[in-house]
Amino acid sequence: xxxxxxxxxxxxxxxxxxxxxxxxxxxxxxxxxxxxxxxxxxxxxxxxxxxxxxxxxxxxxxxxxxxxxxxxxxxxxxxxxxxxxxxxxxxxxxxxxxxxxxxxxxxxxxxxxxxxxxxxxxxxxxxxxxxxxxxxxxxxxxxxxxxxxxxxxxxxxxxxxxxxxxxxxxxxxxxxxxxxxxxxxxxxxxx
Numbered sequence: 435x436x437x438x439x440x441x442x443x444x445x446x447x448x449x450x451x452x453x454x455x456x457x458x459x460x461x462x463x464x465x466x467x468x469x470x471x472x473x474x475x476x477x478x479x480x481x482x483x484x485x486x487x488x489x490x491x492x493x494x495x496x497x498x499x500x501x502x503x504x505x506x507x508x509x510x511x512x513x514x515x516x517x518x519x520x521x522x523x524x525x526x527x528x529x530x531x532x533x534x535x536x537x538x539x540x541x542x543x544x545x546x547x548x549x550x551x552x553x554x555x556x557x558x559x560x561x562x563x564x565x566x567x568x569x570x571x572x573x574x575x576x577x578x579x580x581x582x583x584x585x586x587x588x589x590x591x592x593x594x595x596x597x598x599x600x601x602x603x604x605x606x607x608x609x610x611x612x613x614x615x616x617x618x619x620x621x622x623x624x625x
Contacts (some may be wrong), residue, residue: 526588529616530581534625544622547572573586576615583612 458465471484504514
């Protein structure tokens, strides 16, 4: 049995570059226009390379048809069909944003954040400003832990759960702690 050598990624990109160079020589004017458009629109047009977008306008219309559909869905139900492709990724992207916004806006603290802090007035069950400050810092730290844990999950694509090396175990622990905090304080995540 003869083994064929596998190409490395650099060789593949070099071949693609050579093919593009040959195409540009063969189609000089089109190649010039394509390169000119790519220089002017480095991010492309509607998620496509500029030349492709101009030579295939029906693709752009098709693309925008779905963008309008998804926007309509987000307005009406708060999420679009693309969230169903990976609910875990959608939530792990959204939860940190929402939790950090709650951290900025919230004026309500869960009672658990006051654990062990003394009352200023036992009769009315009110806390001193110092106790309020400590409870607020505790709550902010909890919210930040939740956000960071879900961000790790999103950044790693959940892959850290499958690999058991030291770094991935640390990331998994951080996510699991965030998930436990999310579950524990779920009813407190509101203003």
